[in-house]
Amino acid sequence: AQKITQTQPGMFVQEKEAVTLDCTYDTSDPSYGLFWYKQPSSGEMIFLIYQGSYDQQNATEGRYSLNFQKARKSANLVISASQLGDSAMYFCAMREMNNNDMRFGAGTRLTVKP
Amino acid sequence: DAMVIQNPRYQVTQFGKPVTLSCSQTLNHNVMYWYQQKSSQAPKLLFHYYDKDFNNEADTPDNFQSRRPNTSFCFLDIRSPGLGDAAMYLCATSAYRSGGEKLFFGSGTQLSVL
Numbered sequence A: 001a002q003k004i005t006q007t008q009p010g011m012f013v014q015e016k017e018a019v020t021l022d023c024t025y026d027t028s029d030p031s032y033g034l035f036w037y038k039q040p041s042s043g044e045m046i047f048l049i050y051q052g053s054y055d056q057q058n059a060t061e062g063r064y065s066l067n068f069q070k071a072r073k074s075a076n077l078v079i080s081a082s083q084l085g086d087s088a089m090y091f092c093a094m095r096e097m098n099n100n101d102m103r104f105g106a107g108t109r110l111t112v113k114p
Numbered sequence B: 001d002a003m004v005i006q007n008p009r010y011q012v013t014q015f016g017k018p019v020t021l022s023c024s025q026t027l028n029h030n031v032m033y034w035y036q037q038k039s040s041q042a043p044k045l046l047f048h049y050y051d052k053d054f055n056n057e058a059d060t061p062d063n064f065q066s067r068r069p070n071t072s073f074c075f076l077d078i079r080s081p082g083l084g085d086a087a088m089y090l091c092a093t094s095a096y097r098s099g100g101e102k103l104f105f106g107s108g109t110q111l112s113v114l
Helices: none
Strands: A003-005 A010-014 A019-021 A024-026 A032-039 A046-052 A064-069 A074-079 A088-096 A102-104 A108-113 B004-007 B010-013 B019-025 B031-037 B044-050 B053-056 B064-067 B073-078 B087-094 B109-113
Touching (some): A010 A019, A019 A108, A024 A074, A032 A074, A046 A064, A046 A074, A074 A088, B010 B019, B019 B087, B019 B109, B031 B073, B044 B064, B073 B087
Parallel strands (some): B010 B109
Antiparallel strands (some): A003 A024, A032 A046, A064 A074, A088 A102, A088 A108, B004 B019, B031 B044, B031 B087, B044 B053, B064 B073, B087 B109
């Protein structure tokens, strides 16, 4: 069964600095996708970035990048130049190719300080 | 804009009184999901529809049912809500059942049980 672990319940970062949110996963499926979602206090889950298990390069989307280390089974999210609006819950998720379900980690609450 | 819409945003029901949450999508996606998210926890998959094919999670209580009368709409029925069913309910869609497909989420319905 797939498992996603986020070990940081809460993180603080100063505005304009970079922050890394950790995510490790476990799966026996060689083909899978890794996702990061942002959930502000309003509740909606906002897709940020995707990394496929066979992708050779780390994914980037604007200020978001994914530090993908396949051998270590980690997919950390890096947010550069943090903004006050980045304060939210961040969820790491995984979806196996042979399994329809997307499973989420416990989340990390990020607070950006002015 | 194409989107996933959940109504109502807030729902209050009484203990044991049946309640229905609704979700609609304009994305024409094949797959629709229902997640339950309790405060400060990860979303938990309840079930999903692939087209008309219903897929229930093994640990989803029988108290929870779902209907998908057509591609656009999906309903979550809670037959006898208990206090423990108070949560945010998130509807999501994806085009296909594939590890590379991201989920598109609605804004959620916050259910309170009195």
